[in-house]
Amino acid sequence: MIRRRALLALGAVVLLALAGPLLPPYPLTLVTQALVVAILAMSLDVLLGYTGLPSLGHAAYWGVGAYAVALLATERGVGLAGCAVAGILLAAATAAVFGLVAIRAAGTYFLMITLALGMVVWGLAFRWVSLTKGDNGISGVPRPELFASPLPFFYFALAAAALAWIALGLLVASPFGLTLRGIRESESRMRSLGYNVWLHKYLAFVISGAAAGGGGVLWAYYNGFVSPTDVQLVTSVEALLMVALGGPGTLAGPVVGAGVIVFLKNFVSLYTKRWLLILGAVYIGVILFAPRGVVGALRGRARG
Amino acid sequence: MSRPDFWVIQTFNGLSYGALLFLLASGLSLIFGVMRIVNLAHGSYFMLGGYVGLTIALRSRSFVAALLGGAVAVALIGMGMERLFLRRLKGHTLGQVLMTVGFALIFQDLALLVWGGDPYSIPVPAALARSFTVSGMVFSGYRLFLIALAAAVAAGLWWLLDRTRVGALVRAAVDDAEMAQGVGINVPRASLGVFALGAALAALGGVAGGGFLGVYPGTDFEVLPYAFVVVIVGGLGSLPGAIVGSVLVGLLDNFGKALFPELSYFTLFAPMALILAVRPTGLFGRA
Amino acid sequence: MADDVLRLEGVAKHFGGLRAVDGVSLSVRAGERRALIGPNGAGKTTLFNLVAGTLPVTEGTIRLFGANVTGAPPHRRAALGLARTFQITNLFLGLTVLENCLLAVQALTPTRFSMLRPVGGYPALHDRARAILAAVGLMGVDGAVVANLSHGEQRQLEIALALAGKPRLVLLDEPTAGLSPAESRLMADLLAGLDPAITVLMIEHDMDIALALASRVTVLHQGRVIADGSRDEIRSDPQVREIYLGV
Numbered sequence: 001m002i003r004r005r006a007l008l009a010l011g012a013v014v015l016l017a018l019a020g021p022l023l024p025p026y027p028l029t030l031v032t033q034a035l036v037v038a039i040l041a042m043s044l045d046v047l048l049g050y051t052g053l054p055s056l057g058h059a060a061y062w063g064v065g066a067y068a069v070a071l072l073a074t075e076r077g078v079g080l081a082g083c084a085v086a087g088i089l090l091a092a093a094t095a096a097v098f099g100l101v102a103i104r105a106a107g108t109y110f111l112m113i114t115l116a117l118g119m120v121v122w123g124l125a126f127r128w129v130s131l132t133k134g135d136n137g138i139s140g141v142p143r144p145e146l147f148a149s150p151l152p153f154f155y156f157a158l159a160a161a162a163l164a165w166i167a168l169g170l171l172v173a174s175p176f177g178l179t180l181r182g183i184r185e186s187e188s189r190m191r192s193l194g195y196n197v198w199l200h201k202y203l204a205f206v207i208s209g210a211a212a213g214g215g216g217v218l219w220a221y222y223n224g225f226v227s228p229t230d231v232q233l234v235t236s237v238e239a240l241l242m243v244a245l246g247g248p249g250t251l252a253g254p255v256v257g258a259g260v261i262v263f264l265k266n267f268v269s270l271y272t273k274r275w276l277l278i279l280g281a282v283y284i285g286v287i288l289f290a291p292r293g294v295v296g297a298l299r300g301r302a303r304g
Numbered sequence: 305m306s307r308p309d310f311w312v313i314q315t316f317n318g319l320s321y322g323a324l325l326f327l328l329a330s331g332l333s334l335i336f337g338v339m340r341i342v343n344l345a346h347g348s349y350f351m352l353g354g355y356v357g358l359t360i361a362l363r364s365r366s367f368v369a370a371l372l373g374g375a376v377a378v379a380l381i382g383m384g385m386e387r388l389f390l391r392r393l394k395g396h397t398l399g400q401v402l403m404t405v406g407f408a409l410i411f412q413d414l415a416l417l418v419w420g421g422d423p424y425s426i427p428v429p430a431a432l433a434r435s436f437t438v439s440g441m442v443f444s445g446y447r448l449f450l451i452a453l454a455a456a457v458a459a460g461l462w463w464l465l466d467r468t469r470v471g472a473l474v475r476a477a478v479d480d481a482e483m484a485q486g487v488g489i490n491v492p493r494a495s496l497g498v499f500a501l502g503a504a505l506a507a508l509g510g511v512a513g514g515g516f517l518g519v520y521p522g523t524d525f526e527v528l529p530y531a532f533v534v535v536i537v538g539g540l541g542s543l544p545g546a547i548v549g550s551v552l553v554g555l556l557d558n559f560g561k562a563l564f565p566e567l568s569y570f571t572l573f574a575p576m577a578l579i580l581a582v583r584p585t586g587l588f589g590r591a
Numbered sequence: 592m593a594d595d596v597l598r599l600e601g602v603a604k605h606f607g608g609l610r611a612v613d614g615v616s617l618s619v620r621a622g623e624r625r626a627l628i629g630p631n632g633a634g635k636t637t638l639f640n641l642v643a644g645t646l647p648v649t650e651g652t653i654r655l656f657g658a659n660v661t662g663a664p665p666h667r668r669a670a671l672g673l674a675r676t677f678q679i680t681n682l683f684l685g686l687t688v689l690e691n692c693l694l695a696v697q698a699l700t701p702t703r704f705s706m707l708r709p710v711g712g713y714p715a716l717h718d719r720a721r722a723i724l725a726a727v728g729l730m731g732v733d734g735a736v737v738a739n740l741s742h743g744e745q746r747q748l749e750i751a752l753a754l755a756g757k758p759r760l761v762l763l764d765e766p767t768a769g770l771s772p773a774e775s776r777l778m779a780d781l782l783a784g785l786d787p788a789i790t791v792l793m794i795e796h797d798m799d800i801a802l803a804l805a806s807r808v809t810v811l812h813q814g815r816v817i818a819d820g821s822r823d824e825i826r827s828d829p830q831v832r833e834i835y836l837g838v
Contacts, residue, residue: 054398054401054402101573101581104580104581104584105580105584107397107398108336108340108397108401108540109540111342112532112535112536113532113536113580115344115528115529116529116532116533116536116569116572116576117573119528119529119569120569120570120573122569123569124567124570127565127566127567128566130566232525233525234409240402240405244402274417276409276410276413277409277410277414277417279409280405280406280408280409280410281406282406283402283403283406283409284389284403284406284407287393287399287403287406288392291396291399
């Protein structure tokens with residue numbers, strides 16, 4: 001089964017790689033954006049879909065990664081490698097600290113705590129003006145020379161997303177991934193079998209945060225501009241919807257969900273300013289009528 | 305301003321902010337107590353209450369009408385949400401919570417559509433806008449009104465839950481919904497009623513807050529984490545918890561803003577983390 | 592004394608005013624087959640939860656294989672060699688039978704932290720999991736999702752998960768709960784065929800099965816031990832007969 005999924009994924013990557021040069025500029029940037037955001041969605045799926053921990057503050061780690069790049073690249077002239085490492089490490093460190101508070105909690109409390117922690121990061125981004133320039137954001141983040149123009153950057157994003165897919169795919173297919181799914185199904189059983197459930201949840205939290213930070217690093221280079229909007233609650237909510245829409249616990253689903261949301265958002269904003277209204281309605285529709293998401297439903301049908 | 309004056313005034317301000325938070329958080333806590341879901345549209349109730357109250361205040365020139373009208377309007381919205389949407393997902397708490405997120409987004413955009421992006425202030429009666437001086441310190445009359453309002457509501461809630469038959473039914477439903485249904489208590493109707501009450505309380509807070517902080521886009525998500533920290537610290541489903549939590553958070557936030565303005569939400573995070581480290585279900589909470 | 596696998600001393604559990612377990616002392620020796628019986632509400636499952644660590648004791652000490660585990664969390668006790676089944680089936684419903692068993696097999700091994708290779712790449716794990724499933728008679732359904740299994744098959748899987756980690760002491764909480772007479776007989780055969788080196792403490796409502804499988808019986812009533820002895824001693828104990836007259 002893993003081989004079939006790997007082949008499908010490979011096929012998708014090849015297809016995209018070939019389509020890249022053929023796409024007009026605007027769709028190309030949208031696809032690039034979808035690839036970057038897919039990394040955030042996949043990272044959240046590890047936590048939500050596989051471990052069963054609903055986080056409403058995942059934009060925090062995405063944002064830490066993005067701000068790290070923005071600050072280091074614009075103020076210290078640090079290159080891609082340095083920024084990427086710093087961004088991911090800082091995001092992981094944030095998750096490590098936040099995880100100590102959040103993982104103690106279960107279910108509903110976890111949801112609220114992650115939301116509150118996400119707001120802490122937003123609050124810092126907004127009010128710590130001397131560091132983050134507050135509402136004005138940090139602009140002029142320079143792309144590495146090699147990937148400066150749209151098409152090379154597209155390939156860069158495609159490679160990064162593929163790498164994230166492989167890494168996270170290995171993680172969820174591994175014994176550790178099985179452990180996470182066991183925790184999702186029955187924590188009490190896991191404990192009686194001998195698992196230190198807190199530790200596994202914590203590890204999942206930190207890894208998921210690091211991956212989100214990686215996505216944020218890429219976002220900073222893609223967008224060239226980082227602001228508190230990137231860490232606001234709505235961003236975390238959009239990420240959650242990508243996972244819910246695409247199918248939690250499938251890894252492929254969130255990628256599809258990311259694509260759908262990015263395209264929908266950009267398409268809708270051409271015609272109306274009421275994006276949030278539509279997002280909310282879509283959200284409610286998905287919860288009511290497609291609780292396992294698109295990919296989840298497809299896989300469910302295949303399994304019979 | 306002299307040192308002791310600073311502390312007295314800040315404490316007073318913190319208490320008045322706590323009063324506002326109590327109106328907001330008590331509803332959230334109640335709803336969780338009966339339905340076991342966290343309503344992420346609760347901040348939206350606060351905001352919508354403020355906006356509706358604004359419109360009523362401007363049209364009718366009556367602050368009381370604004371308070372009541374805002375509360376009733378949002379209570380109806382809340383009941384609609386529960387009866388028509390949330391109830392369809394009975395038993396799927398995560399799905400219900402996510403659904404409330406969808407509503408929060410819809411409400412936010414609708415408010416923007418109807419009232420626009422400019423901030424407004426709800427006109428308050430002159431009697432409340434007065435300030436008074438006590439031993440050289442100037443206190444805002446409106447803040448005192450907020451404290452009095454919250455205290456009255458707290459007393460009313462306590463009386464309702466502890467002393468009336470309706471309250472006993474609600475408490476039974478909170479303790480054990482299945483058992484309550486088994487002894488003939490109409491739990492769905494109790495849930496609907498509690499939801500309406502919770503929404504009304506949040507809206508009341510929104511109107512009261514509107515005369516003081518103003519009404520503007522974004523209050524919904526700005527105020528939500530405060531409500532969360534209050535119920536996390538105080539414990540979900542507990543009225544004493546909501547009271548203690550609101551006072552604590554109000555004071556902490558006020559002093560935090562006064563002493564370390566750049567750190568904002570950070571002053572909430574530290575005590576929340578500390579309390580959770582010791583008691584994962586909050587000070588008065590049940591799992 | 593030295594080879595007491597389990598020793599409880601004055602263990603009590605109070606829920607407010609309710610004394611669910613009220614000063615229980617007992618010891619189980621290595622290799623014993625002990626049945627814990629008593630009417631509903633006697634405190635049997637609560638006692639199991641105390642021994643397993645899912646509930647903290649109000650008073651008393653619990654010793655597992657000589658070590659004081661009174662404050663230890665469940666996973667620590669499992670690492671010492673304790674396993675349990677649940678009265679209300681507690682399986683990983685969304686996963687397959689094989690995956691359930693793999694989780695049990697890898698639980699106390701470092702493999703559970705491996706993140707870089709798919710689970711399929713650990714043949715030793717798979718072999719052991721399949722062996723356990725074969726031992727309990729579930730070989731044909733290893734690819735089935737547990738939610739789709741019959742109740743009887745789920746109860747078999749419960750046992751499989753408990754045995755997978757090579758435990759030294761197994762707590763069986765009503766292993767025949769909800770089973771048909773035919774299924775109960777199969778379960779009884781399975782339990783009779785367990786490795787004699789494993790110590791078994793079992794809660795069983797069905798007196799016949801309990802007395803058939805166990806060599807010693809402890810009788811619990813209102814949270815207290817009222818009789819503790821061999822099968823025959825219990826069978827002829829007047830107090831026990833009185834309590835069970837109504838059952």
